[in-house]
Amino acid sequence: MTVQIYHNPRCSKSRQALQLLQEKGIEPQVTLYLETPPDAATLTDLIGKLGLASARELMRTKESAYKDGGLKDVADEGALIQAMVEHPILIERPIVVANGKARLGRPPEAVLEIV
Template identity: 45%
Template sequence: MTFPVTIYHNPACGTSRNTLELIRHGGIQPTVIEYLSHPPTREKLVTMIADAGLTVRQAIREKGTPYAELGLADPSLTDDQLLDAMLAHPILINRPFVVTPMGTRMSRPSEVVLDILPDDIFHGPFTKEDGERLLDEEGKRID
């Protein structure tokens, strides 16, 4: 299927892997950007965060990052200061961000990506790495 999708992906992250496989399960070959080695520009990061309906603070990953060491929990830090840290240390960018013509989402959990993909592209079941079923035999979302 021709439907432009870009995923800012970390192959070491299970949620990111599940999201990528779910997109591919729909027959879409997305543009995959491994953001740890190819981080977005400041402008792109700001746009993705805003388009996803998040604050800069909501887009920061704490677990497994230098978040605490950098003192990023300090509520007096501005969005610009937080963005500076995210761009200096891309591991601080929460993942995966997915951009499609239907919107932008930080796909945590991975099934959030279904909100910005066409409903009719899925055929057959899909199960996440942890065994959780997301799509039934007809490719319909399991709620």
């Protein structure tokens, strides 16, 4: 089984989710998404696997890139996804993908539902 985590080592929730996986004997493929942002197709796929109704649900709305970009008033899903591609700090974290499913690690224990 391949397990992937979109990880930000500076985020406590992301570190906790990674630690939980490792404690279960799982060594996930770690994607440092701030350094290697997912493309639009990958984000669209993740939104579907997460069961989210909108790209906005995957966005960190308190980030300055969200406010400065005027994204609060943007309704176009493609534009929201493109904003996350261009500013990966906007992507909520951590995201774990396994077994054709994805979970957002908020709380971190939620990622264990799919592994």
